[in-house]
Amino acid sequence: MQSTHLREHNLSLCLRTLSSAPEPLSRAGLAARTGLTKPTVSKLVEELIGAGLVAEDAPLIHGTGRPMVPLRPASGTLLAIGLEVTAVGVSCLATDLTGEVLAAADETLDAVAAPPSRVIEACGRLVSAVRGTASADAPAPLPVVGVCAALPGRIDPADGSVLSAPGLGWSDVPFVARLRERPELAGLTVLAQNDNRLSVLTELDQRPGQSFVYLRGHTGVGGAVVLGGRVLEGEHGWAGEFGHMVVEPGGALCRCGRRGCLEAYVSAHALRERAGLGPESSLEELVDALAHASGTGRTDGRSEVIGTIGRAIGTAVANALNVLDLSTVVLSGHLAPIGEEIGPVISETVAEHALATEAGPITIERSDAPADLALRGAARWALEPVFAAPGQWIARAA
Amino acid sequence: MQSTHLREHNLSLCLRTLSSAPEPLSRAGLAARTGLTKPTVSKLVEELIGAGLVAEDAPLIHGTGRPMVPLRPASGTLLAIGLEVTAVGVSCLATDLTGEVLAAADETLDAVAAPPSRVIEACGRLVSAVRGTASADAPAPLPVVGVCAALPGRIDPADGSVLSAPGLGWSDVPFVARLRERPELAGLTVLAQNDNRLSVLTELDQRPGQSFVYLRGHTGVGGAVVLGGRVLEGEHGWAGEFGHMVVEPGGALCRCGRRGCLEAYVSAHALRERAGLGPESSLEELVDALAHASGTGRTDGRSEVIGTIGRAIGTAVANALNVLDLSTVVLSGHLAPIGEEIGPVISETVAEHALATEAGPITIERSDAPADLALRGAARWALEPVFAAPGQWIARAA
DNA sequence: GTAGATTAGTTGTTGCATCTTACTAAACAG
DNA sequence: CTGTTTAGTAAGATGCAACAACTAATCTAC
Numbered sequence: 039m040q041s042t043h044l045r046e047h048n049l050s051l052c053l054r055t056l057s058s059a060p061e062p063l064s065r066a067g068l069a070a071r072t073g074l075t076k077p078t079v080s081k082l083v084e085e086l087i088g089a090g091l092v093a094e095d096a097p098l099i100h101g102t103g104r105p106m107v108p109l110r111p112a113s114g115t116l117l118a119i120g121l122e123v124t125a126v127g128v129s130c131l132a133t134d135l136t137g138e139v140l141a142a143a144d145e146t147l148d149a150v151a152a153p154p155s156r157v158i159e160a161c162g163r164l165v166s167a168v169r170g171t172a173s174a175d176a177p178a179p180l181p182v183v184g185v186c187a188a189l190p191g192r193i194d195p196a197d198g199s200v201l202s203a204p205g206l207g208w209s210d211v212p213f214v215a216r217l218r219e220r221p222e223l224a225g226l227t228v229l230a231q232n233d234n235r236l237s238v239l240t241e242l243d244q245r246p247g248q249s250f251v252y253l254r255g256h257t258g259v260g261g262a263v264v265l266g267g268r269v270l271e272g273e274h275g276w277a278g279e280f281g282h283m284v285v286e287p288g289g290a291l292c293r294c295g296r297r298g299c300l301e302a303y304v305s306a307h308a309l310r311e312r313a314g315l316g317p318e319s320s321l322e323e324l325v326d327a328l329a330h331a332s333g334t335g336r337t338d339g340r341s342e343v344i345g346t347i348g349r350a351i352g353t354a355v356a357n358a359l360n361v362l363d364l365s366t367v368v369l370s371g372h373l374a375p376i377g378e379e380i381g382p383v384i385s386e387t388v389a390e391h392a393l394a395t396e397a398g399p400i401t402i403e404r405s406d407a408p409a410d411l412a413l414r415g416a417a418r419w420a421l422e423p424v425f426a427a428p429g430q431w432i433a434r435a436a
Numbered sequence: 437m438q439s440t441h442l443r444e445h446n447l448s449l450c451l452r453t454l455s456s457a458p459e460p461l462s463r464a465g466l467a468a469r470t471g472l473t474k475p476t477v478s479k480l481v482e483e484l485i486g487a488g489l490v491a492e493d494a495p496l497i498h499g500t501g502r503p504m505v506p507l508r509p510a511s512g513t514l515l516a517i518g519l520e521v522t523a524v525g526v527s528c529l530a531t532d533l534t535g536e537v538l539a540a541a542d543e544t545l546d547a548v549a550a551p552p553s554r555v556i557e558a559c560g561r562l563v564s565a566v567r568g569t570a571s572a573d574a575p576a577p578l579p580v581v582g583v584c585a586a587l588p589g590r591i592d593p594a595d596g597s598v599l600s601a602p603g604l605g606w607s608d609v610p611f612v613a614r615l616r617e618r619p620e621l622a623g624l625t626v627l628a629q630n631d632n633r634l635s636v637l638t639e640l641d642q643r644p645g646q647s648f649v650y651l652r653g654h655t656g657v658g659g660a661v662v663l664g665g666r667v668l669e670g671e672h673g674w675a676g677e678f679g680h681m682v683v684e685p686g687g688a689l690c691r692c693g694r695r696g697c698l699e700a701y702v703s704a705h706a707l708r709e710r711a712g713l714g715p716e717s718s719l720e721e722l723v724d725a726l727a728h729a730s731g732t733g734r735t736d737g738r739s740e741v742i743g744t745i746g747r748a749i750g751t752a753v754a755n756a757l758n759v760l761d762l763s764t765v766v767l768s769g770h771l772a773p774i775g776e777e778i779g780p781v782i783s784e785t786v787a788e789h790a791l792a793t794e795a796g797p798i799t800i801e802r803s804d805a806p807a808d809l810a811l812r813g814a815a816r817w818a819l820e821p822v823f824a825a826p827g828q829w830i831a832r833a834a
Numbered sequence: 835g836t837a838g839a840t841t842a843g844t845t846g847t848t849g850c851a852t853c854t855t856a857c858t859a860a861a862c863a864g
Numbered sequence: 865c866t867g868t869t870t871a872g873t874a875a876g877a878t879g880c881a882a883c884a885a886c887t888a889a890t891c892t893a894c
Contacts, residue, residue, distance in 0.1 A: 039449070040472070041881050044442050045851060051437070066871055074438070078852055080872065097860090103870025104860040192794075201795075249671065263759065265668075272761020273647065274795040283755050284789050286685060287747070296789060349685070357681050357755045361661065363670020391682050391694060396590075397599075397672040439852050439880060446881085464842055474843065476881050495889090501841025502889040 064106030120416030130164035195275035234260030236415030352387020462504030518814030528562035593673035632658030634813030750785020
């Protein structure tokens with residue numbers, strides 16, 4: 039490691055520490071947290087303020103001594119743009135460094151019927167619109183750190199092409215390459231990531247530095263593994279894809295063609311089928327059917343369905359926890375609202391099979407994050423280069 | 437990070453790079469590999485040589501240009517001591533920085549019948565003996581970097597106490613604390629780790645920086661997860677304990693009391709039972725029975741046994757790979773010799789269930805490491821502080 | 835056999851990031 | 865108004881790695 043990397047590392051450390059702190063820190067507090075000295079922190083913070091990445095609040099008197107100058111990530115000085123493509127449309131959103139949403143827009147579009155090129159055009163339009171709206175109040179257009187798209191499928195981490203997205207009917211679509219060609223995105227950093235992996239970033243804001251297993255029901259079932267605040271990548275970028283873990287060898291047929299996958303039991307489609315609902319029923323109806331016996335009237339059927347789902351998830355989670363030796367599980371997406379019902383069954387199954395129960399309780403938590411999880415996560419991911427290497431961003435922006 | 441840490445980091449980088457290089461590197465080669473400049477490497481290497489951590493070989497002419505001075509980890513300048521406790525005895529071994537064994541000794545002891553205190557006494561005696569033998573040729577006693585014990589059970593990473601070791605009949609034994617009290621080990625760094633997790637370190641020497649899943653059959657079945665050359669810890673230090681992954685809900689009864697654990701299918705005990713051998717039969721007999729139809733004469737039974745074992749391992753491995761998104765599996769311990777037989781069944785099962793097959797082939801490899809795997813791994817782990825912070829060791833030794 | 839090319843490694847200097855020490859600033863307590 | 869406490873700054877010292885230029889040792893070519 040070279041000495042210039044040291045500075046970059048410490049800049050990043052300061053910025054991240056400020057970002058993840060529950061409340062604004064003073065320079066002195068930042069020095070204490072990072073282990074750097076006060077003069078060093080002062081210099082680094084000065085640079086971050088100069089670049090518009092950090093802002094000072096009004097001095098705050100707390101007890102005796104000189105009042106502290108609270109520091110916080112600057113708001114409204116730059117844009118990170120998130121995109122989300124689903125079967126029914128494209129959404130777009132611009133945030134600043136704090137994650138505050140400055141503008142949003144969306145377009146309805148049947149992504150299954152329409153060719154990918156139409157979707158990519160829509161993305162271009164939305165990015166352009168959102169850039170305009172977000173910069174409307176500012177004297178000059180805000181600089182864009184990057185654009186990241188959330189896609190419901192497997193993405194090649196090397197070039198951001200979509201290897202397969204069953205929900206969109208896509209396979210081998212060079213999404214990022216095409217998006218980069220759009221005139222509206224000329225010169226911008228463009229990324230793409232799986233929607234589940236991006237969702238977890240939003241969750242991570244609530245749990246900085248923690249380790250947990252994240253399970254998200256959306257159309258299928260996906261998730262992520264978070265170790266010490268970092269999302270595990272894996273060799274092909276799909277670590278934590280729990281949907282196709284085997285929960286019962288030779289069991290139910292999954293749409294992937296295999297047998298006994300978790301997804302065959304708890305995808306939105308499988309849940310509706312098990313709950314006796316039509317494929318067009320809403321999530322609310324589904325939750326209602328599972329949560330209240332009155333939903334379908336079939337009390338026995340309900341508890342049986344809940345048992346099947348709970349045991350399937352429990353088995354998958356227990357296996358994941360045995361491999362990773364973690365003790366926190368976060369349920370999100372359509373698994374969060376039904377978490378209250380299936381939680382106990384999951385806990386029971388996990389307690390039965392997970393080794394970690396011998397060391398302490400395993401907590402199954404429900405995410406209370408907002409609905410546009412993946413979209414926010416995408417914007418958050420677009421910001422990542424700034425957090426990782428603030429010095430490079432400063433040099434680029436200047 | 438402070439600037440003094442930078443130097444420590446670079447010292448460590450140089451030492452590790454030299455250690456993991458397949459053949460000696462010159463200063464210039466080391467500079468190229470580490471990304472540091474030649475002058476910087478020269479300075480760092482000078483310090484490492486001065487401290488007896490690196491040695492120069494005779495200059496070597498290779499083609500045109502000035503001959504290089506090959507550098508390699510110094511041999512015979514310090515001691516790392518490994519211990520291994522099994523049901524039948526205690527083994528001990530001293531290596532230098534290169535991993536070369538300088539001395540070894542063992543004691544037969546029925547660790548199940550004898551109280552832990554007897555085992556700890558034996559450890560003390562063996563360490564003392566091994567230190568003497570290893571330093572016999574040297575003009576002065578060699579400094580000991582540390583002692584690490586391999587134990588067949590779950591270890592508290594905080595204090596090195598044995599939480600449970602079914603094979604020894606131990607539970608809640610403050611092993612490290614007691615061992616540290618022995619006069620023979622006064623002043624030494626003492627560590628303890630699970631034997632499977634230490635075994636993988638020996639494997640890692642062959643695969644520096646790689647990522648793989650490591651499965652080791654010993655008495656039970658354990659393993660480890662290696663991500664980028666680092667062994668995953670987990671919250672309680674037992675990540676990668678694959679033995680109790682569920683491979684068939686409600687399946688065979690495991691000695692842990694649960695049902696359907698991998699270990700219930702492929703522990704040495706379970707294998708013997710399935711192969712129709714007595715509990716006292718040797719590993720050779722077992723391999724023979726599985727490898728050759730002539731072993732027991734029951735050809736049908738054999739292929740059925742192999743199928744059951746292979747599918748059990750395959751299911752567990754596929755699930756682990758789905759969580760981690762890796763594509764290499766290494767079989768070790770008693771799984772290595774039978775690997776040729778069960779390998780195809782495992783591959784087949786994994787190919788059927790693992791998502792990563794869609795991106796490329798998954799390789800199931802057999803470890804060809806020596807038998808005293810865990811013991812060597814223990815010594816290797818005792819060395820770790822020197823590799824991680826050579827500067828501190830130099831300061832301590834001086 | 836001498837000049838040139840090539841690779842290895844060292845020397846001295848420079849630049850840069852952090853640390854140390856000592857200071858000023860701004861509040862409160864008595 | 866003086867002492868105490870906490871925040872933040874200034875100036876100089878320290879220490880590390882980078883850079884450029886050098887020496888060292890070998891081979892090749894004419």
